[in-house]
Amino acid sequence: xxxxxxxxxxxxxxxxxxxxxxxxxxxxxxxxxxxxxxxxxxxxxxxxxxxxxxxxxxxxxxxxxxxxxxxxxxxxxxxxxxxxxxxxxxxxxxxxxxxxxxxxxxxxxxxxxxxxxxxxxxxxxxxxxxxxxxxxxxxxxxxxxxxxxxxxxxxxxxxxxxxxxxxxxxxxxxxxxxxxxxxxxxxxxxxxxxxxxxxxxxxxxxxxxxxxxxxxxxxxxxxxxxxxxxxxxxxxxxxxxxxxxxxxxxxxxxxxxxxxxxxxxxxxxxxxxxxxxxxxxxxxxxxxxxxxxxxxxxxxxxxxxxxxxxxxxxxxxxxxxxxxxxxxxxxxxxxxxxxxxxxxxxxxxxxxxxxxxxxxxxxxxxxxxxxxxxxxxxxxxxxxxxxxxxxxxxxxxxxxxxxxxxxxxxxxxxxxxxxxxxxxxxxxxxxxxxxxxxxxxxxxxxxxxxxxxxxxxxxxxxxxxxxxxxxxxxxxxxxxxxxxxxxxx
Amino acid sequence: xxxxxxxxxxxxxxxxxxxxxxxxxxxxxxxxxxxxxxxxxxxxxxxxxxxxxxxxxxxxxxxxxxxxxxxxxxxxxxxxxxxxxxxxxxxxxxxxxxxxxxxxxxxxxxxxxxxxxxxxxxxxxxxxxxxxxxxxxxxxxxxxxxxxxxxxxxxxxxxxxxxxxxxxxxxxxxxxxxxxxxxxxxxxxxxxxxxxxxxxxxxxxxxxxxxxxxxxxxxxxxxxxxxxxxxxxxxxxxxxxxxxxxxxxxxxxxxxxxxxxxxxxxxxxxxxxxxxxxxxxxxxxxxxxxxxxxxxxxxxxxxxxxxxxxxxxxxxxxxxxxxxxxxxxxxxxxxxxxxxxxxxxxxxxxxxxxxxxxxxxxxxxxxxxxxxxxxxxxxxxxxxxxxxxxxxxxxxxxxxxxxxxxxxxxxxxxxxxxxxxxxxxxxxxxxxxxxxxxxxxxxxxxxxxxxxxxxxxxxxxxxxxxxxxxxxxxxxxxxxxxxxxx
Numbered sequence: 001x002x003x004x005x006x007x008x009x010x011x012x013x014x015x016x017x018x019x020x021x022x023x024x025x026x027x028x029x030x031x032x033x034x035x036x037x038x039x040x041x042x043x044x045x046x047x048x049x050x051x052x053x054x055x056x057x058x059x060x061x062x063x064x065x066x067x068x069x070x071x072x073x074x075x076x077x078x079x080x081x082x083x084x085x086x087x088x089x090x091x092x093x094x095x096x097x098x099x100x101x102x103x104x105x106x107x108x109x110x111x112x113x114x115x116x117x118x119x120x121x122x123x124x125x126x127x128x129x130x131x132x133x134x135x136x137x138x139x140x141x142x143x144x145x146x147x148x149x150x151x152x153x154x155x156x157x158x159x160x161x162x163x164x165x166x167x168x169x170x171x172x173x174x175x176x177x178x179x180x181x182x183x184x185x186x187x188x189x190x191x192x193x194x195x196x197x198x199x200x201x202x203x204x205x206x207x208x209x210x211x212x213x214x215x216x217x218x219x220x221x222x223x224x225x226x227x228x229x230x231x232x233x234x235x236x237x238x239x240x241x242x243x244x245x246x247x248x249x250x251x252x253x254x255x256x257x258x259x260x261x262x263x264x265x266x267x268x269x270x271x272x273x274x275x276x277x278x279x280x281x282x283x284x285x286x287x288x289x290x291x292x293x294x295x296x297x298x299x300x301x302x303x304x305x306x307x308x309x310x311x312x313x314x315x316x317x318x319x320x321x322x323x324x325x326x327x328x329x330x331x332x333x334x335x336x337x338x339x340x341x342x343x344x345x346x347x348x349x350x351x352x353x354x355x356x357x358x359x360x361x362x363x364x365x366x367x368x369x370x371x372x373x374x375x376x377x378x379x380x381x382x383x384x385x386x387x388x389x390x391x392x393x394x395x396x397x398x399x400x401x402x403x404x405x406x407x408x409x410x411x412x413x414x415x416x417x418x419x420x421x422x423x424x425x426x427x428x429x430x431x432x433x434x435x436x437x438x439x440x441x442x443x444x445x446x447x448x449x450x451x452x453x454x455x456x457x458x459x460x461x462x463x464x465x466x467x468x469x470x471x472x473x474x475x476x477x478x479x480x481x482x483x484x485x486x487x488x489x
Numbered sequence: 490x491x492x493x494x495x496x497x498x499x500x501x502x503x504x505x506x507x508x509x510x511x512x513x514x515x516x517x518x519x520x521x522x523x524x525x526x527x528x529x530x531x532x533x534x535x536x537x538x539x540x541x542x543x544x545x546x547x548x549x550x551x552x553x554x555x556x557x558x559x560x561x562x563x564x565x566x567x568x569x570x571x572x573x574x575x576x577x578x579x580x581x582x583x584x585x586x587x588x589x590x591x592x593x594x595x596x597x598x599x600x601x602x603x604x605x606x607x608x609x610x611x612x613x614x615x616x617x618x619x620x621x622x623x624x625x626x627x628x629x630x631x632x633x634x635x636x637x638x639x640x641x642x643x644x645x646x647x648x649x650x651x652x653x654x655x656x657x658x659x660x661x662x663x664x665x666x667x668x669x670x671x672x673x674x675x676x677x678x679x680x681x682x683x684x685x686x687x688x689x690x691x692x693x694x695x696x697x698x699x700x701x702x703x704x705x706x707x708x709x710x711x712x713x714x715x716x717x718x719x720x721x722x723x724x725x726x727x728x729x730x731x732x733x734x735x736x737x738x739x740x741x742x743x744x745x746x747x748x749x750x751x752x753x754x755x756x757x758x759x760x761x762x763x764x765x766x767x768x769x770x771x772x773x774x775x776x777x778x779x780x781x782x783x784x785x786x787x788x789x790x791x792x793x794x795x796x797x798x799x800x801x802x803x804x805x806x807x808x809x810x811x812x813x814x815x816x817x818x819x820x821x822x823x824x825x826x827x828x829x830x831x832x833x834x835x836x837x838x839x840x841x842x843x844x845x846x847x848x849x850x851x852x853x854x855x856x857x858x859x860x861x862x863x864x865x866x867x868x869x870x871x872x873x874x875x876x877x878x879x880x881x882x883x884x885x886x887x888x889x890x891x892x893x894x895x896x897x898x899x900x901x902x903x904x905x906x907x908x909x910x911x912x913x914x915x916x917x918x919x920x921x922x923x924x925x926x927x928x929x930x931x932x933x934x935x936x937x938x939x940x941x942x943x944x945x946x947x948x949x950x951x952x953x954x955x956x957x958x959x960x961x962x963x964x965x966x967x968x969x970x971x972x973x974x975x
Contacts, residue, residue, distance in 0.1 A: 062967060133885040144932060152932050159924060163884070164917040171909060174898045206906065 002057030003045060004071040006038040007081060007117035008131075011088075011110035018103045018110075025097050028106035032089040035113070039085040046078060051484050053077075053123065053190060061126075066177075066186035070123040075481035076327060080120040080253055083331055086467065087245040087338045088113040090460035091238035094342045096349070098146050098236075105146055105236075108138035112242045119250050125173055125187040125258065129166070132218075132250045136162055139247065142239035143231055148348070154234035161227040162218060169214025169254070175207035176258070193261040193487060208263050208271065212255065219251035220305045221312060222281035229293075229301030237345020244304045245338035249330045252311050256327060260315060261487040268318045272403070275316050276416045282309030284419045287426035291433070296347065296354040299434055300340050303380065303427060307333045313420055314395040317413065322398025323486040324479060325391055331478065332379075332387035332471065339376040339464040343369070346457045347438070350450050356434070361443025362450065369453040370439040372461045377431040379468045382424060387471035387478075396421065490541030493555050496533055496563060497612050503529040504605035511598030519597040523578035524947075526605055527571045534567040551680040552619035558824045561972045562615035562748045565831065569741040570608040572839045575951050576733040577601055579846045584731055587641035600640055604737060607633040614745040620669045620679040623749055627665070627713070630742065631658050637737070638730040650729025657722040661712035668705025675699045685756030688763070696762055703757050707770060710753065713746035715739075715804045717777040727797030732849060735793060736842035739800040744831045747807055751824050758814055771812035772908060779805030779911050783918035792845055793855045795922060796838070799881060802915060803834050809912060810896045813903035825973035826895045832969050833880060833888030833962065840877035840955040843948060844870045851942045857926055862935025867942040871930045873952045878923045880959045883916060887963040 014031030018024045046054055053072035060068045073081065091109055098105050115135025122128040144155035176192065177185055181201050186192065195201060213221070220228040232240045268275075286306045293299035307329070314326030346369070347362075348354055363370030382388035396417060403413040410418070471478050507522050543555040577584075581597055588596040610629030617623045635658065639651020673679055675698050676687040691699065711719035727735045757767045782802030789795040810826045845855055847870060852859040864871040880889035893916070900909050944952070962969050 061965075130885050137884075152928070156924075156928065160917065160920050163882070163920050167883075167916050168913060170894070171897055171901065171913065174894070175901050178898070178902050 002055040002071050003038070003042050004055045004057065004073055004081075004121045006042070007035055007085060007121070008114050010035050010038060011114035011117075014110045015107040015114075018107045021103075024102045024106040025092075025095070028092045028095070028110055029089075031110055032085070032092045032113070036085045036089050039082055042073070042081070043078065046073070048075075048481075051075060056123070066188070067126045068124055068188070069127055070188060071121050072123040072190075073121050074485045075483075076253070076256065076485035077120050079327075079331055079478065079481055080249065081117055083249070083334045084113060084116045084120060084246050086464070087241055087334060090338055090342060090464055091241040091245075093456040093460040094241070094345060095236075095238040100146065105142070108142050109238055109242065111135065111138040112142075112239075112247060116242070116246045116250065120253065123189055125176075125189050125192070128189070128254070128257075129170065129173060132247070133166060135247050136166070139235075139239060139243050143235045146236045146239075147234040148236070149234045150230075151234045154230045158227045158231040161224065165214055165217025165224070165251075167214075168210055168217065172207055172210030172212075172214045173258075175210055176203055176262070179203040179207055189257050192258070196262040197487075203263065205267060205270070208259070208267050211259050212271075212275070215251040215254045215259070216278075216312070217251075218254075219248055219308050219311070220282075221308070222278050222286060222305075225282070225286065225305045225308075228305050229298050232301035232304065232341070233295070233297035237341050237348070240301075240341040240345070241338040244301075244341060245334040248304075248308075249334055252308070252315070252326060252330055255315055256323065256486060260318065260323060265318060265488075268316065272316055272318075273412055275312070276412050279309050279312045279316060280416045280419050282306060282312060283416075283423040284426075287423050287430075291426060291430045293430070294356055296356065296359075296434060296438065297344055299430060300337070300344055303430065304333070304337050306423065306427065307337075307380075309423070310392055310395050310420065313416065314398055317395070317398040317402040318488065319398050319401055320483075320486065320488070321394055321401060323488070324483055325394030325396075325398050327482040327486060328387065328391035328394055328471075328475070328478065332391045332468065335464045335468050335471075336376065336379045336386075336388060339372075339461045339468075340380060342457055342461050342464075343373050343376060343453075346453055351447065356437035358444065359438045359447075360441040361439070362447060363439035364443060365447060365450050366452045368458060372453065372458070372465070373439065374435060375465050376461065377435055379465065379472075381428045381431050385469060385472045387468045387475070389472055390475035392424065491536050491539050493540045493543050493616075494547065494553075496537055496540065497609050499533050499536070500530065500567075500605060500609040500612065503533075504602055504609065507602045507605065508598070511602065519581065519601065520578055522598055522601040523574050526601055527574045530567050530571045530574070530605065530608065534564060534571070537564055537567065551682055552622040553616050554618040555616055557973055558748065558751075558828060559616040561828050562744060563612045565744050565828070565835065566608050566611035566615065566741050569737065569744070569835055569839065570604050570611075572843070572951055572955070573604050573733050573737045573741070574601060575947055576736060576839070576843055576846055577604070577731075579843070579850070579945060579948055580731060580733050583846075583850055584641060587644040587647065589643060596640060596642075600637070600731070603633050603637050604733075607637070607737070607741070611741050611745045615748050617749065618681050618752065620672070620681070623753075624662075624665065624669065627745075627749070628662065630745065631662065634658070634734070634738065634742070637734040638726060640734070641731055644729070646729035647731065648729075650726040653722050654726045654730075657712060661709045661719070664705050664712075665709035668702045668707075668709060671698055671702030671705065675702065681752055681756055685759050688756050688760045691760060691762065693762065699757075700763060700766055703753075703763075703767065704770065706753055707750075707774075710746055710750045711774060714743050714750065714807070715778075715801050716774045716808060717781040717801065717805075720778070720781065720801050720804075723801055724794050724797045727800070728791065728794045732793065732842055732846050732855070735796070736839055739796065740831075740835050740838050743800065743804060743807075744835070747811070747827055747831065748824075750811060751827060754811065754814070768812060768814075771808060772905065775805055775808035775812045775908055776911050777805075778802070778808055779908070779915045783915040783922075786922045787918055789922065790857055791855060792857050792860065792926065795857065795926070796841060796845075799919075799923070800838070802919065803830075803881075805915065806830065806893065806896050806912065809900050809905065809908045812908065813896075813899040813905050815903050822973055823899060825970055826892075826899050828973060829888075829966065829969055830892035830896055833892040833959065836955045836959045836962070837877040837880035837887075837889055840873055840952060840959070841881070843952055843955070844874045844877070847942055847944055847948065851940070857929050858936075860926055860929045861933040862939070863930040863942075866935050866939055867944070869949070870942060870944060870952070873956050874930065875927055876956045876959050878927050880963070882919050882923045885963070886960060888959045888966070888969075889963070891963050891966040 118131030613626035786798035
């Protein structure tokens with residue numbers, strides 16, 4: 001038995017308790033807290049000096065196809081597991097008991113956590129995929145049943161987009177499996193990477209594209225991003241936190257695990273022009289769209305899409321620096337967006353509107369709220385001292401070095417880099433503008449009675465921000481964990 | 490050990506017994522026929538696990554092969570028929586509304602009994618290895634369906650469906666016989682083994698006539714499995730026929746069509762001179778079927794018609810598997826892939842139709858809007874239909890997913906990249922139209938004045954079995970695959 005079963009089984013047990021009739025919110029909270037303790041214990045047992053995959057656990061499922069239920073965690077998986085457990089706890093903390101089916105609501109949150117954790121600690125690509133699918137179903141339910149605004153339309157759109165993306169991904173996985181030499185076919189991601197390292201096989205371009213776009217659709221790669229802002233705006237805050245903060249990272253994590261260690265450099269050279277143009281769309285086009293938003297939730301949803309562009313850029317740079325930056329972005333953005341969506345949800349609870357024109361001057365009424373939001377906004381822009389800064393810096397340096405050291409003229413990488421640096425300015429513009437619209441200026445009469453931020457949300461957001469600052473001031477700590485896991489063939 | 494030939498005989502005897510009962514003891518409660526029929530078939534299903542070897546004398550005649558695949562499809566026919574007969578019992582109130590009755594329950598006896606004869610035909614088809622045998626068993630099935638489709642005599646749609654099915658069924662039979670004639674003319678054989686031998690050593694000038702014959706047979710089978718462009722009878726017939734018959738048509742009849750197709754294709758693929766053309770024909774059929782079935786399903790508002798298009802769409806995926814046959818001995822066994830896919834399709838489709846029958850009984854029609862708020866009116870039915878729809882879409886943890894996985898694996902392995910691309914788009918369409926029903930059930934309010942829908946105990950049991958099978962084989966597909974020795 002591996003301790004990695006714990007973060008998968010524990011939420012399921014919690015779900016069963018809730019279904020059996022125990023108080024949903026308390027049970028979920030207890031489960032999430034235990035889960036975090038479990039994660040701390042796993043970290044305590046992990047031998048950081050040795051590194052590599054530990055706590056391996058394997059049970060054959062379809063031996064003829066090389067499918068086995070294999071768990072294992074290395075530094076990157078551990079970091080993602082940490083992100084999952086922390087954001088889950090934060091999400092459950094800020095979640096309020098809804099009037100409609102409270103049991104199912106909290107059970108769905110826990111199941112997302114179980115699915116995400118299962119995906120991150122799976123070594124077998126088949127189960128990696130399955131766990132993610134398992135987590136998507138409660139996401140759809142959360143949006144469709146407990147969402148706000150045009151929730152059915154949003155749930156409908158996210159279902160079709162993500163299900164389609166998953167299917168593209170599945171075809172990519174099958175293609176990758178079939179391109180392995182006969183006799184050595186396996187779904188074990190470590191073995192696939194080591195086969196690639198010795199050059200035992202060269203997968204076809206189509207496999208690369210299927211995998212990249214399959215994962216890409218799940219991470220809102222431009223132009224397949226339109227599901228994201230609408231879904232996050234409609235989703236209840238904890239669902240948006242869990243999906244944008246954790247589950248969506250599955251796609252990038254998958255690219256770091258299955259795409260960059262496997263495909264040779266000439267492949268990325270062949271396709272990088274296309275990918276770079278799309279990434280420019282992610283950062284620059286979506287950035288401009290974000291500036292144009294009139295509502296806080298839509299703005300945050302768009303900004304989340306935009307930040308994924310940085311992670312893609314780091315990956316497409318195809319060098320160690322860029323990959324480190326991408327992995328760092330996963331963690332940094334996950335924590336940041338969770339904090340922002342938590343605050344956004346709190347605000348919606350109080351005002352029921354998130355339209356900038358209806359808000360204003362709230363900092364006078366709720367100073368703590370304003371302060372926390374200000375910090376979260378700065379973390380999102382990537383100010384020095386926050387994890388986002390280190391992440392963006394690594395991505396920028398990696399991109400600058402990519403595509404050959406030809407500085408006579410700018411290559412495509414460097415052109416996109418220029419746009420990406422402008423992207424930082426763009427995100428400063430929309431974040432500061434949002435802060436001004438919501439917290440500064442004249443306060444409309446109707447908000448005179450607004451209560452200050454509650455204790456649970458205050459705790460949750462403070463912890464998330466504190467972690468962001470720890471990673472921001474001491475990036476080498478996190479990097480020493482991530483860096484050995486990031487491979488290029 | 491039970492002699493294998495006894496299985497079909499037992500089914501036929503069961504059918505004759507029930508028919509005689511109906512004729513000579515008109516007082517019997519009609520549900521008796523359904524329950525006895527299902528129980529009898531269940532007995533035969535159990536017996537099928539204890540059959541012995543085919544006697545060498547029968548094997549030598551060359552019209553009967555009892556390979557594992559044949560056995561699988563026999564059981565498939567039995568399982569499908571059991572569920573259909575149970576469904577027919579639920580459907581009887583609607584049925585009786587449309588049958589001119591001198592006495593109550595008129596026509597119900599035949600309605601419950603005829604599927605059993607069709608079942609015998611389907612079982613023979615599964616092991617037929619000779620064109621004569623294929624023709625005879627196919628006709629037994631088709632003639633039974635002519636009666637079943639048109640059996641709601643006062644319903645115009647049912648009659649229209651009956652006429653359409655009769656005309657097009659006769660037409661496709663014509664194609665089949667004409668094609669067999671050409672093949673016989675070129676090879677002097679009707680047994681598939683014999684044809685395979687002759688085809689392998691065929692002189693080049695015999696190629697074109699033989700391909701012509703094969704093409705005609707392919708057209709006929711295209712009608713049976715609802716492949717585009719031979720699908721145009723499907724939506725009207727499916728919508729007009731009594732719902733259990735529709736379910737039967739779309740599951741069992743299609744499965745039998747595919748096993749025959751796989752057996753007929755084999756000798757022609759064996760010859761290098763014809764391989765290319767045969768594969769091309771299958772690829773084109775598969776591509777057209779996928780595109781048409783999925784895109785035409787999207788605007789549908791009637792659930793039964795939607796399921797008709799879904800049946801075409803799934804024929805497309807199955808044809809994609811058939812078109813991915815490779816000569817590579819290490820490749821996947823296509824018959825296993827097709828069988829597994831059909832198994833998943835059976836669980837999901839029959840589940841969907843069972844729920845549809847109950848909803849139709851309550852609402853009086855089978856529009857998707859009748860499913861609005863089903864989650865509140867009948868939570869159990871809604872969850873069962875949800876499982877069925879997710880399996881038809883191909884979401885993980887369902888048998889439908891495992892089936893699609895195998896089909897796409899085979900297609901990628903065989904290098905059928907165009908079909909894989911089309912399949913990808915098809916799957917996306919599938920999400921749209923199958924989830925339309927889910928949306929209605931879970932997100933829309935029930936219509937005013939609608940009452941809760943009760944499910945009879947037998948149906949509830951059947952739905953439990955279907956839903957659990959869908960999920961179990963989705964997570965652990967091995968037992969079903971093992972039937973093909975993979």
